[in-house]
Amino acid sequence: MMRRIPALLATLVIIAAGLSAAGLLGSCQNEQELLKKKYIAEGMVLYRSQCQNCHQIDGTGFEKLIPPLTDTLYLRQNRDRLACIIRYGMDEPIVIHGQLYDQPMIGNQRLTAMEIAEILTYITNAFGNKQEMFTIEEVQRALDRCRQEQTGP
Amino acid sequence: MKQVIALLGIGLLVGCSGGKDRTLPILGRQEIQGSDTVYQQIADFRFMNQDSVWVTNQTFSNKAYVADFFFTSCPSICPIMKKQMLRVYKAFEGNPGISFLSHTIDPRHDSVPVLKKYAADLGVSSEQWHFVTGPRETVYALAENSYMVAALEDENAPGGFIHGGHFILVDENRHIRGIYDGTEEASVNQLIRDIPVLLKESEAAGNSKTSE
Structure with a gap:
């Protein structure tokens, strides 16, 4: 009977440790989720003041002048380029949902990496898109x- | 007292806009010359459109038109204005009595081919909607003095220019008959209601001319 107590204790400890680990993991995920939200x-808010005039409130764009932001595949495949398009603009044809668009877009050099990360997290999680959040670090790297490509090596 | 004036104002507005025989006022500066009132007119102009065709006052000698000022790379109010203007265009598409005249205020960038591409991407016909360019100073002076729209270059503004977002309704006698906020849907709805009033007036004038 007495010999069983340490075993019981050990089991309890293991269960407790497991529970707290799960709890930690859970709160970590919650923090990530919260940050994304x-x-x-x-x-x-930034989208409405900086992007919406052209791309519209529902991201549908405008005729063949301004492309929609609803092409999830394009957004995913060009994830690394999106920050640069917002900061430096774009002056080359692109194909969105099979439609060619080639009006230039002007950049907005006043936006910080954090603001761009927020805008991109919004765009890639609105208008029918659902993708991972953009961190400041990811945007800064991009x-x-x-900038290196623009100024040369 | 203010309330009374406001009520009177509303009463006048309702009085003017109601009824079948509604007419549009002639806006702008006016001068009394003897017993006649002389109204402001759109000054002479000659600009090139997206098809490299000259557009002048004579282009609109027998029709009304809606004028505005914009530039193709404008990120601020232009896309909103163009969306609203497209609504007006679609409401009167193919109607020979009404045309559209969009002046670029960035002629350095908005060359004829750029305007041509813009019109094509907007999906509109060159016959009815002219996108025109001309010397910067001429366009700005016409905007300010004839159409009463502000246009100026400002490197701190988004896209580099500041300009008013008005739509101006001009009749076949070069008189301004309506000024609308091209960024406000309600104001543009008013324009859509006013155009037929002007067309009817012009038709009646045309009939009386032929019967004289």
């Missing part, structure tokens, strides 16, 4: 890369 909310 915050980025989406901030991104929506911006550093395209």
Whole structure:
């Protein structure tokens, strides 16, 4: 009877440890989820003031002048380029949902990496899109890369 | 007292807009010359459109037109204005009595081919909707003095220019008959209601001319 107590204790300890680990993991995920939600909310406000005039409130674009932001595949395949398009603009034809668009887009150099991360997190999680959030680090890396491309090695 | 004036104002507005024989006022500066009132007219102009065709006052000698000022790379109010203008265009598409005249305020960038591409991407006909370019100073002076729309270059503004978002309804006698906010759907709805009033007036004038 007495010998069983340590075993019981050990089992309890293991269970407790397991529970707290799960709890930690859970709160970590919650924090990530919460941060993403915050980025989406901030991104929506920025989108409305910086992007909506052209791309429209529902991301549907305008005739063949301005492309929609509803092409999830394009957004995913060009994930690394999106930050640079917002910062430096774009002056080359693109195909969205099979339609060619080639009006230039002007960039907005006043937006910070954090603001771009928020806008991109919003765009890639609105208009029928559902993708991972953009972190400031990811956006900063992308911006550093395209600045190198622009100024040359 | 203010409320009374406001009520009177509303009463006048309702009085003017109601009824079948509604007419549009002549807007702008006016001068009394003897017993006649002389109204402001759109000054002479000559600009090139997206098909490299000259557009002048004579282009609109027997029709009304809606004018605005924009530039193709404008990120601020132009897309909103163009969306609204497209609504007006679609409401009167193919109607020979009404045309559209969009002036670029960025002639350095908005060359004829750029305007041509823009019109094509907007999906509109060159016959009815002219996108025109001309010397910067001429366009700006016409905007300010004839159409009463502000246009100026400002490197701090998004896209580099500041301009008014008005739509101006001009009749066949070069008189301004309506000024609308091209960024406000309600104001543009008013324009859509006003155009037929002007067309009817012009038709009646045409009939009386032929019967004289």
